[in-house]
Amino acid sequence: MTPRPHCTLRLALGQAEECPGPSCELWDGDHCVLEPVTPELGRSPALACHLLELRLALECAGEAAVRARTRSLFSQRLNEEQAAEA
Numbered sequence: 001m002t003p004r005p006h007c008t009l010r011l012a013l014g015q016a017e018e019c020p021g022p023s024c025e026l027w028d029g030d031h032c033v034l035e036p037v038t039p040e041l042g043r044s045p046a047l048a049c050h051l052l053e054l055r056l057a058l059e060c061a062g063e064a065a066v067r068a069r070t071r072s073l074f075s076q077r078l079n080e081e082q083a084a085e086a
Contacts, residue, residue, distance in 0.1 A: 008034045009055065012041035012048035025058035026051075 007024075010017040019032065026033050034041065034051070041048045 008032050008038050008041060009048050009052040012038070013045055013052070025055050025062065 005019050007015075007017045007019045009026075021027060024032070041051070
């Protein structure tokens with residue numbers, strides 16, 4: 001398997017991290033939405049840091065939403081099963 005390229009934001013901050021690809025909040029179809037501004041990110045670590053913080057916040061929000069939806073569906077199914085047994 002071919003390794004993914006490095007994360008655009010992490011590279012701008014001097015860090016090496018494999019690009020998360022489609023699981024990243026900044027991924028669109030088959031590419032990172034930040035590819036066109038890669039040179040600018042390299043010249044502005046503060047902007048790269050801010051965008052990375054936003055990406056991480058979006059990931060956390062997405063995970064929290066998935067967990068909440070899963071809990072809701074579980075509760076709904078459990079209530080339906082309990083009602084059917086009554």
